[in-house]
Amino acid sequence: MNRIILETRNIVRDYHIGGSLFRKPKTVHAVKGVSLKVEEGKTLAIVGESGCGKSTLARMITMIDPPTAGELLIEGEKVDIAHQKLAPELRRKVQIVFQNPYGSLNPRQKIGDVLMEPLIINTDIPAGERRERAMQMLTKVGLDEKHFNRYPHMFSGGQRQRIAIARALMLNPKLLVLDEPVSALDLSVQAQVLNLLGDLQDEFGLTYVFISHDLSVVRYIADDVMVMYFGEAVEYGSRDEVFSSPKHDYTKTLFAATPRADVESIRARLARKAA
Amino acid sequence: MTDTSATSARMQDSSRRRRLVEFWFYFSENRGAVIGLVVFLLLVVVAIAAPLLAPHAPNAQYRDAILVPPFWEDGGRAAFPLGTDAVGRDMLSRLLYGARFSLFIGVAVTALALTVGVLIGVVAGYFRGWIDTVIMRLMDIILAFPSLLLALVLVAVLGPGLGNAMIAIALVLQPHFVRLTRAAVMGEKGREYVIAARVAGASNLRLMFKTILPNCTAPLIVQATLSVSTAILDAAALGFLGMGAQPPTPEWGTMLAEAREFILRAWWVVTFPGLAILIAVLAINLMGDGLRDALDPKLKRS
Amino acid sequence: MALLEIENLVVEFATASGPFRAVDGISLSVNEGEVLAIVGESGSGKSVSMLAVMGLLPWTAKVTADRMAFRGRDLMKLSSPDRRKIIGKDIAMIFQEPIASLNPCFTVGFQIEEVLREHLGLDGKARRRRAIELLKAVGIPDPEERLGAFPHQMSGGQCQRVMIAIAIACNPKLLIADEPTTALDVTIQKQILDLLMRLQTEHGMGMIMITHNMGVVAETADRVVVQYRGRKMEEADVLSLFEAPKHAYTKALLSALPENAVGDRLPTMPDFATLEASQDLGTLR
Numbered sequence: 001m002n003r004i005i006l007e008t009r010n011i012v013r014d015y016h017i018g019g020s021l022f023r024k025p026k027t028v029h030a031v032k033g034v035s036l037k038v039e040e041g042k043t044l045a046i047v048g049e050s051g052c053g054k055s056t057l058a059r060m061i062t063m064i065d066p067p068t069a070g071e072l073l074i075e076g077e078k079v080d081i082a083h084q085k086l087a088p089e090l091r092r093k094v095q096i097v098f099q100n101p102y103g104s105l106n107p108r109q110k111i112g113d114v115l116m117e118p119l120i121i122n123t124d125i126p127a128g129e130r131r132e133r134a135m136q137m138l139t140k141v142g143l144d145e146k147h148f149n150r151y152p153h154m155f156s157g158g159q160r161q162r163i164a165i166a167r168a169l170m171l172n173p174k175l176l177v178l179d180e181p182v183s184a185l186d187l188s189v190q191a192q193v194l195n196l197l198g199d200l201q202d203e204f205g206l207t208y209v210f211i212s213h214d215l216s217v218v219r220y221i222a223d224d225v226m227v228m229y230f231g232e233a234v235e236y237g238s239r240d241e242v243f244s245s246p247k248h249d250y251t252k253t254l255f256a257a258t259p260r261a262d263v264e265s266i267r268a269r270l271a272r273k274a275a
Numbered sequence: 276m277t278d279t280s281a282t283s284a285r286m287q288d289s290s291r292r293r294r295l296v297e298f299w300f301y302f303s304e305n306r307g308a309v310i311g312l313v314v315f316l317l318l319v320v321v322a323i324a325a326p327l328l329a330p331h332a333p334n335a336q337y338r339d340a341i342l343v344p345p346f347w348e349d350g351g352r353a354a355f356p357l358g359t360d361a362v363g364r365d366m367l368s369r370l371l372y373g374a375r376f377s378l379f380i381g382v383a384v385t386a387l388a389l390t391v392g393v394l395i396g397v398v399a400g401y402f403r404g405w406i407d408t409v410i411m412r413l414m415d416i417i418l419a420f421p422s423l424l425l426a427l428v429l430v431a432v433l434g435p436g437l438g439n440a441m442i443a444i445a446l447v448l449q450p451h452f453v454r455l456t457r458a459a460v461m462g463e464k465g466r467e468y469v470i471a472a473r474v475a476g477a478s479n480l481r482l483m484f485k486t487i488l489p490n491c492t493a494p495l496i497v498q499a500t501l502s503v504s505t506a507i508l509d510a511a512a513l514g515f516l517g518m519g520a521q522p523p524t525p526e527w528g529t530m531l532a533e534a535r536e537f538i539l540r541a542w543w544v545v546t547f548p549g550l551a552i553l554i555a556v557l558a559i560n561l562m563g564d565g566l567r568d569a570l571d572p573k574l575k576r577s
Numbered sequence: 578m579a580l581l582e583i584e585n586l587v588v589e590f591a592t593a594s595g596p597f598r599a600v601d602g603i604s605l606s607v608n609e610g611e612v613l614a615i616v617g618e619s620g621s622g623k624s625v626s627m628l629a630v631m632g633l634l635p636w637t638a639k640v641t642a643d644r645m646a647f648r649g650r651d652l653m654k655l656s657s658p659d660r661r662k663i664i665g666k667d668i669a670m671i672f673q674e675p676i677a678s679l680n681p682c683f684t685v686g687f688q689i690e691e692v693l694r695e696h697l698g699l700d701g702k703a704r705r706r707r708a709i710e711l712l713k714a715v716g717i718p719d720p721e722e723r724l725g726a727f728p729h730q731m732s733g734g735q736c737q738r739v740m741i742a743i744a745i746a747c748n749p750k751l752l753i754a755d756e757p758t759t760a761l762d763v764t765i766q767k768q769i770l771d772l773l774m775r776l777q778t779e780h781g782m783g784m785i786m787i788t789h790n791m792g793v794v795a796e797t798a799d800r801v802v803v804q805y806r807g808r809k810m811e812e813a814d815v816l817s818l819f820e821a822p823k824h825a826y827t828k829a830l831l832s833a834l835p836e837n838a839v840g841d842r843l844p845t846m847p848d849f850a851t852l853e854a855s856q857d858l859g860t861l862r
Contacts, residue, residue, distance in 0.1 A: 045766035062474055091476045104467040108489040118475040157619075167471065186789065187620035191833040191843035198842060213763060216792075220835035220843070257767035259792025261834060263819050266795050269815065273778075 001037040004076065005175050005207045006061065006094075009035050011070035013056050030056040032231040033070065038175070038224070041201065043208040045222035045239075047215065047254070052229040054211050058179050059210060062096045065113045075174065088122050095168035099158035099180035105152040111138070111163055112148040133170070140168040141196060156190035162196065169200065177209045183218060194221060215258045219243055229252045301569040308565020314558035322374040330354070333525040337363040342541045358543040360534060366543060369525035370551050376526045377555055380510040381503035387445040388506075389499050392452025393488070399453065400460030401483050405499055410562035411457070414450035422447045423512055430518040437510075437526070440519040444509045448502050455498050459491035493570035500563035504556040511552050527552050580751050580783040581630065581668075584644040588622070588629050588807075591637045599625045599638075601807035607751065610781045612774075614798035614815070616788060616830075622807035623787050627753050632657070632662055645724040646671035648750065666696040669744035673756040679728040684741050685712075686724030692746045711742040716772060734765035737781055738772065751783045758793065770796060791834055795819060803827050 013031040031053040038044045050053045059065045060072060066082035073079065073269070074093055079086070098104040104116060115134035119125050125133070135145050141162040152160060161181060168176055182190040194217065200206060212218050218225060218239075225242040227235035227250065234248040246252050303309055319329065331337075343359045344351045345366075351358065357366040399410040417425065429443035430436075463469060465489060472486045513519035514528025522533055527548040534544035591805040607613045617623040629640045630652065645652045647663060655663070660734040672678045680688060689708040699707060703766050705724070712720035715738040728736055737757060744752055754773060758766035774797060777784050786797050794801055794815065801809040801818045803826065811824040822828045831837060832844045 049764065054456060064474060065471060088476055091474070094474075096471065098467040098471065106468040106470055106472070106486060106490065109468075115476050117472065117477070121476045121481070144823065166470070167475070171475070187791070187830060187833045188618065191835075194835065194844045214835075215763070216834065216836040218840050235737040253764055257764040259766070259770070259790065259796045261795040261819065261831075263816065266816055266819055269796065274435075 001043065003039050005040050005074070006038040006044075006209065007071075007073040007076075008035070008061070008067075009071040009073075011035070011048075011057070011060060011067045011072060013053075013060055013065065014068045023222045031060070031067075034226075034228070034231075035070075035231070036226060038207055038209065038235065040174075042207045042209055042223040043201070043210055043221055044224045044226060045212060045218040046226045046228060047208045047212060049213060052228045052235055054228050055179055057228070058096065058177050058209065058211050061175075062094050062177050063091065064096075089136075091124060092171040093174045094177065095171065095173040095175075096169050096177040096179060097161070097164050099182045100182050101157045101164060101184060104164050105160055107152055110149050110151055111155075114152075114163060114167055115170055118167065122171060131184035137170060139168045139211070142192075156189075158185055160192060161185060161189075161193055165193075165196065165200070171205070172204070174206045175209065177211070179211045180213070181210075181270075183212065183214065190217070197221070212227050215255065227254065293304070297571050299519065302565050305568050306449050307561045308568070311558040311561025311563075311565065315562055316553065317375055318378060318555055318558065321371055325375055325546040329365075329371045330356070330366040331365040333369045333372040334364065334523050334528075335368075339363070339367075342537065342544070345543050357547055358541070360530075361537055361541075365525075366547055370527070370532060370547055371501050372525045373527045373530065373548070373551065374555070376437075376520065377507045377510070377552070380437070380444075380526075381507040381555075381559070384441050384445045384448065384506035384510070385499050385502045387441070388448040388502060389452055389495070391445070392449040393456050393495065395449075396453040396456025397460055397483050397488060400457035401464060401479070401487070403461075407457070410453065417447065417450045423509060426509060426513060427518060430513060431533055433519065435518045437520040437524065440510055440513045441506075444506050444513070447509070448505060451498060451502070452495065455494050456491060458502045459494060463487045463490050492518065497567045499565055500559060500566055503569060504563070505561040507552065508556055538544050579646075579828055580609050581643060581785075582606045582609075582646045583626070583630065583642060586629060586640070586642040588625050588628055588643065589639045591639070596639075599807055600629065603807070605802050605809070605811055605812070607783045607785055609750070609783050610777075612777060612784045612799045613798055614786045614788060614801045615804060616791065616801060617804035618789055619803040620806060623804050624755050627670070627755060627787060629672055631668065631753070632660055643735045644840060658682070660768065662696075665692065666747040667749055668751045668816060669741045669747070669749040670753040670755065671737070671744050671757050673759050675733050675740050675760065678740050679736055681688060681728050684725050684727055685731070689724075689743055689746060690696065691737070692743050694825070696747045702740075706740075707746070711746055712739070714745070714764075714776070715739070715742045716768075717742075725858075732765075733761055734769065737761065737769055739834060741769075741772065741776070745780065745782075748780060749782060751785070753785045753787070755787045756789070757786075759788070759790070766793075773797070791831065803830070 010033040011031060012029070012033050015028045015030055017026045018030055026271065034057060036044065046054045046207075047059065050102070056065070060067050063079060063081050063086055066080070070080060074090060076185070077090065079090060083176070109117070112131070112134055114129045117129045117138055119133065122216070135148065138145060138147060143159065143162055143166075147155075155163065165181075181197070182193050183191060197208070201208060208221075210218070210221055222239045225239050226233050227248065229248075229250045233250045235242055235246060242251065243255075246255060323388050337359065340359050341363045342353060342361055343355050345358045346353050348534055355365050355367070356371070359365055360369070362496050391447065391520075395410055397440065399407040426440070426443040426447050429446065430439050433439035469482060469486055472482060477486060510519055510526070511528030511531070517531045517532055520526035520529045530547055530548040534541075534548070537544050584604045586600055586603045586845070587598065590599055593650050602846065603622070603626050605613065605615075614628075615623045617690070621804055628634050629638070630645065632652075634640065636841055642653060647668065650663075652660060652663070679685070686708055689711060690704040693704045698845045708724060709720045712723060717723050717735060723731075728739075731739070733776060743803065752773075757773065758769050761769060768792065772781065773784070776782070795857070798815045800812070800814050802812045803818075803824065810826045811822065813823070818827065819831070822831055829844075
């Protein structure tokens with residue numbers, strides 16, 4: 001069995017809303033005790049609809065927000081950002097790629113600077129080598145060296161997502177959290193980015209937590225699948241288990257609702273309509 | 276290596292030029308803004324070249340030429356194109372030198388208010404919580420006073436004079452920058468690129484000033500431009516009330532104040548300083564409107 | 578008989594860098610009771626062509642067409658008051674962002690009744706009755722009570738139902754749905770698509786479904802038009818399109834679906850990358 005890169009034990013996150021002069025404070029349980037384990041080089045997909053807590057979970061795993069309760073372990077090491085400052089070595093191990101390729105790049109920062117920023121903050125690599133590494137990463141994600149000095153608005157959505165992936169990889173992370181990385185992209189571009197993610201995983205032995213609402217993408221990319229519903233993990237298992245014999249009602253509804261683009265189902269529908 | 280850096284430098288240059296061209300495209304669509312810009316540049320030239328342009332020294336008194344009307348009126352003299360004031364000083368020369376004071380006041384006051392306001396605003400917008408509450412309530416209090424009255428009180432406490440008047444005006448103007456910066460920072464703070472920089476390990480200071488602040492500049496530039504005109508106006512008002520620049524400084528507001536009693540006898544001693552203030556303020560406001568149009572992110576993002 | 582006929586539609590936008598052709602010679606037609614899907618990626622001009630039919634494009638757009646007829650009447654030749662009588666009554670449209678499509682300042686009931694007053698001239702009582710009927714038809718529980726609700730008090734799916742209610746208020750002959758489910762969750766998408774298809778059969782409406790989602794196409798369409806960069810690539814009935822796509826672009830589009838993945842990687846057309854890299858692809862959706 002491979003090394004466990006990421007583990008959560010009964011991780012919980014509550015939000016306190018309101019508490020103003022006229023309203024009682026309300027507590028929203030965004031994530032209600034989720035436990036998961038991801039092995040090195042594997043992909044865990046987290047599926048669910050908007051508001052199910054999957055992005056909140058992603059923010060906790062990425063150590064952006066502290067969990068309200070429960071434990072988060074990165075490479076077996078316990079992380080507690082609520083009580084102690086996060087060590088840079090730990091910070092570097094987990095990086096994130098966001099859904100919206102238009103919002104995730106600083107519009108005033110050139111691509112080269114976007115890529116070199118993590119190195120400037122976290123390392124004392126000299127400028128020349130920084131540049132070298134950024135250039136290498138740029139070509140690795142399928143862009144050109146000539147893009148180095150351009151601003152984000154000069155790129156298409158797919159290219160920006162490549163840049164965001166490149167930025168996340170600059171610090172050689174172990175774990176990449178992908179928060180709906182292809183949802184905003186066109187189909188053909190989505191295929192390219194998914195392929196790129198596959199290539200990078202093979203090359204660097206990356207571990208992915210892939211958050212998505214699109215079951216066909218999940219089925220394609222995931223090793224393990226977790227289905228979340230109102231902050232709870234209602235289904236968790238290997239891809240084949242989950243897809244071939246879903247246990248929870250919600251998972252079944254989700255599968256039934258996913259539109260199918262194969263010839264048989266079209267034929268069936270047309271037959272129903274004719275009848 | 277040198278080759279790539281050379282080409283990249285050129286590309287960076289072209290990208291900047293492209294943005295400038297784009298900026299000018301939107302700015303020049305507003306004709307008023309272009310006129311405002313031209314007038315403003317003229318004012319700057321006049322201010323710089325005042326010693327060359329002015330026919331007389333600003334404080335030279337000609338005892339034989341008291342309250343001489345402009346040259347086109349009966350009794351006007353070619354030596355004093357816009358006439359003279361009650362102690363025989365040439366109006367035109369004083370107005371030309373006055374442009375120096377007004378522009379300097381406008382720019383210096385705005386720079387002071389902008390720097391302090393942005394600093395406070397970034398802190399308030401970034402940290403929120405009790406710091407934000409304290410800062411904003413303080414700003415609300417400043418804003419609750421009529422601005423001129425507050426400036427007047429401050430000058431009364433600090434003592435009259437141009438320097439103190441400028442500090443007072445800067446203090447009065449500064450809450451606008453705080454509010455604007457705070458709102459912009461709050462809007463940007465939740466954006467994904469900021470979170471991404473945080474995940475990359477950026478410190479609070481870096482996030483505040485290097486990541487977020489450059490994305491908040493557009494509204495600040497517009498507000499700063501408009502503040503220049505407000506500062507000029509307020510300084511003139513303080514000068515008029517005798518709390519700003521002191522005689523014999525050829526500041527436009529002070530000139531108005533000195534001329535108050537001759538308003539019925541010699542219209543030129545009040546009209547020309549008043550016109551000068553009007554033109555300067557109008558030009559800057561027009562320019563500010565043009566800037567707003569050109570920097571509006573809704574128009575620009577392609 | 579064809580409900581809507583478009584021949585050689587061209588839409589050009591004036592931009593800072595010269596004219597941009599968003600739609601480049603599109604011809605299509607919809608019959609009564611037929612569902613036509615227009616598929617394409619962003620920048621394919623699929624929305625723009627339908628907005629041109631509705632006359633909803635900004636003034637910077639130049640629309641030309643050899644023919645653009647609704648039930649035999651040429652829309653291009655109609656005066657704008659005459660055209661307004663058709664738009665919103667006989668041709669209705671629903672949009673991608675359900676919450677943004679409703680005016681946040683007014684109640685749902687008011688917004689439904691507004692359409693009824695404008696086009697049908699019903700009196701107050703009849704309007705209210707019809708509004709309740711419509712909400713019931715689109716499957717909103719407690720319609721009497723929901724009439725007084727504001728858009729922000731409803732979920733995205735419910736807002737889309739209200740939008741549909743407004744669209745079908747005047748029994749339109751043609752319903753144009755512009756990515757009606759893109760902003761919604763999968764389970765809600767299913768409900769909305771089912772609702773649209775049910776209403777379509779009940780009323781015998783013609784329908785144009787604009788989408789980028791091949792699954793939605795497969796679940797709804799009778800006939801499909803595939804668009805790319807403002808041009809029509811292929812037109813076929815839904816079964817033959819999925820069974821035997823003729824055009825290379827359609828083939829590439831279908832093979833890019835993750836569910837059609839063969840082996841470890843998805844096939845991609847190299848052409849896409851070069852096209853994507855070129856700056857002038859445009860961001861019009």
